Amino acid sequence: MNTGSYYEPIDEHRYKPTAHAGGAWDTDEQHFSPLGGLIVHAIDRHLAARPDSGPDSGPVLSRISFDILGRLALDECEIRVETLRPGRTIELLEAVALIAGRPVVRARAWLLAPGDTTAVAGGAEGRLTPPQALKSWQMSDVWPGGYIASLDVRPLAEPQPGRTTAWISTPLDLVAGQTASPLASYIALVDTANGIAVRESPTAWMFPNVDLTIHLHRRPGGRWTGLDTTVTFGPTGQGITSTVLHDAEGPVGHAQQILTVRPL
Template structure:
C-alpha cells in the first residue's frame, strides 16, 4: 500500500510522520524538508492575510526530528499593517525539536518596475535513483532531474525537483511549502565531500522568497564552500519555470565519520 503523504493529520496541530520524511543521516530521523514545510504551513494558516506573503523564513533544527507523531503550532509574534513576524514550533514529548520564524510582508498595490527575469535551464535530464548511501524515504519520495552534478558528484549542482506526494494527506501543498521542502536539499546536491566519509549537516536553513513559485517543479542552482578551519556554507538560487523566485543559505556542521 502506497502511503499518500509526508504527514498524516491526526487531530488539531498533531501530525504523524510517514516513511517519506526519512533523511539520509540516520534512518530513525527526518530529512529537514518535510518538517520545515510543515512549519511553513502552520505559519501560513496563522492569522492569514491575502495581501501579504512570507518573504523570509528561517528554520532552526534544535535536535534530531524523529519519524513519529509530533505537534506543530504557530503564533503571530508581531502584528502590523505592513510587516508581521510569525514563529512556529515542532514539538516531540513536550520538547521543541524544530523552530521557525517568518517575516510576512504586504504586497504593493502597484507593481514596481523590475528587470527581465533570470531564467533557469529548461526542465530536462534523466531521473537518477539514489545510491545506497543516499537512499532514504525523502529522496525516494521526490523526483530529481539533474542538469549539472548529482548527489554522488562532488561540487556545485543544478537540479530540478518536485514532491511525488502531498505534504499533508488530502491537501495540496502551497508554493511556499514546496519551496522550503526543496531548498533544504541544496547542501546534499552540492557538497564537495563524500557522504561515506563525512557528515555535512545543516542545523538551520534561511530562505528569502521574492514571489510564490508556480507549478510543481523547483530548480536549485546550489554551491557549497568549505574552509579547513571552520564550518561549511551552502547557498542556492531557487527558480520555477518562469524565473528566479528566491535564494537560500545553510550553515553546515562538518565532521568526519571515522
C-alpha cells in the same frame, strides 16, 4: 514510494510522519526538508484562520529562517504558531515544532504587505533549462532514506563536488487529506540543496546543516523546485550551502544553510 504523503494529520496541531519522511543521515529520523514545508503549511493554516483572511488578502511570506534545535525523531510532531510582531504592512510570526514535548525546530517568518511593483521589477538572472528537457538522476545512489527515495531529481549537468543545479519534485502530498499551498510544497523541497552538491562522500564525512534561511523576492509556483547550489567547506569545521532558488519562470530568491563539517 510514489504514492501517499509525508505526513498524516492527527488533529489541528499534530502530525504523524510517514516512512517517506525518513532522513538521509539517519533513516530513523525525519529529513528536515518535508518538516520545513509542514511548518509553512501550519503558518498558512494559522493565517487562514484569522477573521480577515482571504485568498488574495494579507501579507506575503518573504523570509523564513529555521533553526534545527535537536534530533528530528520519526515520531509524532506538534506545531504551534504565534504572532510576535503584528502589523498591517510588516508582520513577524514564530512557529515551533515539538517532538515528545521538546522543541526541535524554531522558525521565524517575516510577512510583508503585497503591492504592484511591476514597473521597477528586475535584477534576477535568467531561467533554467526546463525539467521536462532533462533526465532523472538517482539521488538514492548517494543518500539513503524514504525522503530521498521519494524525489524526482533532474540535474542540468552531471553533479560535481560542491556544485550542482537541479530541479526537484515529488508525487507525494505534503499532508494526507489537506491541500498544501504552492509555497509550502515548494519550501518542502528546498533543504534538499545540501544533498545535491556533496563535496565529500557522506560515508566518510558528516556535513549536516543546523539551519535554513530562505529569502523570496516573489512567490514561487508550479510543482518543481529549482536549486542552483554551491557548497563551500572552510578549514575549521564549518561550511555553507548557498542556493539560488528557481521556479519555471526564473529565480524566486535565495537559501543559505550553515553546515557542521566533521569526519565520520
